[in-house]
Structures are given as C-alpha cells and as structure tokens.
Amino acid sequence: MITEEIMRGMLKPKNSDLRTSITQVETNMLKTQGFFQEEIIGNFSFAEMVYLLLKGEKPSENHKKMFEAVLISFCDHGITPPSTQSARLMASAGSPVNVCIAGGILAFGENHAGAIENAMKIFQEGVKISDAYNRSASETARFIIEEYRDQGKKIPGFGHRYHSEDPRARKLLEIAQNCGCNGKHFKIAIEMEKLLLKDKGIKINIDGANAAILSDMKFNWHLGCGIFAIGRIPGLLAHITEEILNEDPFRKITELKSTV
Template sequence: MQSAAKWKTAITKIEPNKIQIRGYRVDELMGRVSFPQAIYLILKGDLPSENVGKLIDAMLVSSIDHGASPLSTLAAINIASSGAPLNAALAGGILAISKYHGGAIENCMRELLVIKKLKDDENFTTREAVEEFLSLYREQKKRVSGFGHRIHTSDPRTQKLFQLAQELGIAGEFVEIAKTVEELLEKSVGRKLPINVDGAIAALLCELQFPPELANAFFIMSRLPGLVAHIYEEYTRYKPMRVIHPTEWEYDGPKERRLELT
C-alpha cells in the first residue's frame, strides 16, 4: 500500500543532534544572533541586518506593557485570580488582543498600503494620496487605525521608534505617509490625533515589507512578558477570587529612574 504524500514545511528541520531554523543551525545562532533577529529569520526566512534587528528590538520593547487597565491585562489577571494556571491566564490575555485592543497594527498597515497604492497608481504626491484616502474614509464614516490615544497626546514610543528608524536608515515612504495622515487628520477633525505606537509599528513593518497578516503577532510577542508579570504579581500578591476594578488601581513600584549607559 502506497503511503500518503508527506506535507511540507520550510521553517525548521529536525534531525538527530541537529536543529536547523531556515537552514541555520540553532546552536550556531545561539549567542550570535539576537532574539529580534531570530524572529525576523523565522518569519521571513533570512537573517536581517543588524540595524533591522535593532529596530525590531525597539518595537518589541515599546509595547511590553501599558499598566493594569488594558483589556488583555485585565483578562489575564482575572483568570489568574480564579486559580487557573499561568498558561490559561496567558491564553486569556492573548485572546483579548483583538480589533479594539492591540489589533490596530494590521488595519493600519492595510490603510498605509492603500495610500501607497493610490500614490503609485494615480501618480499622486504623498499629500494628495492621503487627502484622497481621508476623503473616502469620511464618506464611509470610517475611523483611521493607529491614530489617537486615550491617554497620550503625543505617544513617546512613536517618537522614539521614528527617531531610531531615521538613525538606522529605515524610515522611508511609509513613515512619511503616516506623518502626513497625522497632519491632515488634525486639520480634518479639528484636534490632534497623534500616531500611536500601533500606527508607528504599522508604518515600520511596512518599511520592512512584512505582510499585514503578521502585524498583530508583533504586539502579542511584545506584550507577552508584561502579561506574565501581571499574572505572577496576581498569584503572589493577592488572595484568589478578589474583585478587580478596571480603573481603581495605583502604581507603587520604583520611582522614575534613568537608564545609565556604560
């Protein structure tokens, strides 16, 4: 009897005493390639430049946590308070990352790509393409993803990411498009809707030619350590089954401190 054809994967090859990630031995990658570079490798198939690795590193740090109020954090700590194990609480937190929380990166990428296509197809300037796009969105009463924040009037993470992208030679057309959207949105709605960290990451993932389908994975990978920290704090600091109010909390950790460079 003929055996069924084997299905294929191009990601990892496993042999006795050998593990190859996209063709590279994992023991050769260890200690020589950063985790962000390894993420790029496993997702895109090739090792990135050092500069791209640095930018992805900054992107992952940028969204590592945002306090105890985000829905993913609240979901995770409520599940942890029930006595569920870490993997269950973590899964609950991840499942709360969706359209309205953490999910704006993919939508924003798609919108930036639409603007880029308008610019190329119609031979528009960046400003003309953005104006056309915003006009269409106003007609359809749609909201542009990746702009505005409930707390920050100028997202410090966006500023730093764009600064790094410029210094590393990665900032290009999509960063320009995002900044133009921010400028024209303010004129359109009469108030500033700053590029938030989701919008910044979206622009940079476009610069790095990642597909939008992978966009929200970057938020999930970034936020995982923060969720783990909140879950562990819940286990070790509070009694089970407590009432967790979404806004009635305060920070009591270390005071602000500056990073000392060596």
C-alpha cells in the first residue's frame, strides 16, 4: 500500500536539476569539454568542434578527415526528401527560419532518416556476435541477412529509391580505407553488400556507409540521426532561403485533388 511517507518520497525528486558536464559557464568564462572556448575558436575546424562536443575529445588527424567527409555526405538531395519539402512548405507559409528548420527535422521519420541509427545498431550488434562466437565478417553478414529475411524485414542501409549506385557511398568507403576507419563494422557492411548485390541487386547506400564508418569511429548509435541532422541542416537552410527569396509566398503547391 502507498503510505503518506512513500508518497512524499515519490514527490521529492532526487535529480531535479538541469546540469551538464559539457560546458562550464561562469562570468566571462566558457569552458567546453575542458577547453576554453576562445582557444577553440580559430584553432579547430568546425567538424573538429562537433567531434569534440559529441565524443569529449579532439579527433586524430585521420578521424578529423573522415568526419569532415561524413558530415558533408549528408548535405542535400534536392527537392525529393520529405524533410526538404516540409521545410519549404513552412517557408512558403511565412514561418520564421528556425521554425522551417525544425519542421524539416521533424520529417526525419522512421522511413526517411531512421536508417542510419538502425544500421549502426545492426553493425554494432554484428561485431558483438562476431566477437562472441568467433565468426568471420562474412559468416556474420550471412547470419544478419538471414535473420532479417526470416522476419520479413527490410535491412536498413542498403538500396536507394533513386540511385542503383550511390556516388556518395562509394566515395565515403574509399576515404574510410585511406583513413583507417575500415574496421570490423566496415568489413561486415562490405560482406553484407556482396550478398545483397547477388541476391537482390542492391548496393550499400549513404546511410549504410556512414553507419559502418561511424561505428568504427566508436560513435554510439544514439548519435546516428543527430549526426545526419548536423550534416543536413545547412542544406535545409539553403532550401528555406531559396524559397523565401525566389518564390511567391503562400503559393499553391498542391492542386485541388480531394475526392469525396
């Protein structure tokens, strides 16, 4: 039974304060992940700063080079993604720029930007299995694909609705090899691609390539969609500005097609 005492305990929050170890703020002093901000500004590249924020440490030269490429690879896919369309609709309706950006991000649903997180989970799970049971990358790849086939589920990170061979994915894999970001996750991804190409004629896409690479860089899968967002938002902003400056406001984007 819930007594008065228990209830009072429930009502007394234990960790009710917002707190952080990311940035220490004092009067005229800002220290992020141990660095004074004025020492970072002018000395880091923006991608290095993003890495520092998310991993808590400065990247190595190889990781820096790789991470610049990862972020760039997400930049833009023209007018086709629902996120871009949503952001432009809001811009056309006269919403403020930050609202249009947020609106675009809200359209990163399960079917659009969910793939990268899910692919990271698969590769990270795959490496665990591979290590625990001493299986080769090729065996692990086959095991994962069969499991998905049995459950009738689509494997995230492979195939693209517009591209049979995604030029971005190919380039990323090449850089990963040059930067030593082609570890265990990368190898499983490549083996999966071989099998899927043979079975279904599909290749690794940008989400799959980045998921393997980010996993080999030891990023937590929780960060997958967020890193995609960091890379894509500049593109969204370019679209929003194009809509504001070059198109009629509140234009009728969709014609009347309602049916009784």
